[in-house]
Amino acid sequence: MKIVFKDNTIRFSRMLSIVDKFTFDFVALLEKAGIKYVIVSGYAALLFGRARITEDIDILFDRTDMDKITKLYELVLEDYWFLNAHSLKTVMALLNENSSIRIAKKGTISPNIELKPAKNELDNYSLINATSVIINRKYKIEISPLELQIPYKLYLGAKKDIEDARFLYDIFKEKIDKNKLLHFCRKLGVADKVRYLGD
Known part of the structure; x- marks a missing residue:
């Protein structure tokens, strides 16, 4: 799979999985509702071909x-359902508490979206500095910048997370800003785990 990374935009083509299609469809709802978003955590690695299973997209x-959540709620109810909320009031209460809401296609529980508001400096950095990904010259989504995404996976620390970090680093090590990556590793307290990324 040929990946082109230029001007903070990544382009590539490949066959889409069920999870890809589910994600792209949901992102279209966010955009229709006018909500600024960024995809973080595990799906970012799967997007670029990492072979593992995930049930949720963060x-x-x-x-x-937040004022646009009502519009999103109405759009969601057309083809999806909330796994952990039964009304707009519950959805708003969860989000105002910095909790996440989970959303899946009607009649299913997986895959599902875990949607949550940005709540700290690094979350906001991800939103402001998101990297655009264009797949098959048709689908466009926004992901967390790789210089933060990779350290965050090291911070999570599970075997699958470290493997995700190494996978992303192997693909993009010639394109990313390594000084920024090291900065975020230090900020997250995982500078000692950089060795897991290899050369």
């Missing part, structure tokens, strides 16, 4: 877009 959204 998405952060801009807290200043």
Whole structure:
């Protein structure tokens, strides 16, 4: 798979999985509702071909877009359902508590979206500095910048997370800003884990 990374935009083509299609469809709802978002954590590695299974797609959204959640709620109810909320009031209460809401296609529980508001400096950095990914010249999504995504996976620390970090680093090590990567490793307290990334 040929990957082109230029001007903070990544382009490539490949066959889409069920999880890909599910993710792209949901992102289209966020955009229709006018909500600024960024995809974080495990799906970012799967997007570039990492061979493992995931049941959830983690998405952060801009807290200043809370007033647009009503519109998203209405769009979601057309083809999806909330796994952990039964009303708009419950959805808003969870998000105002910095909890996440889980959303899946009607009649299913997996894959599902875990949607949560940005709540700290690094979340906001991800939103402001998101990297655009264009797949098959048709689908466009926003992911957390790799210089933060990779250290964050090291911070999570599970075997699958470290493997995700190494996978992303192997693909993009010639393109990313390694000084920024090391900065975020230090900020997250995982500078000692950089060795897991290899050369």
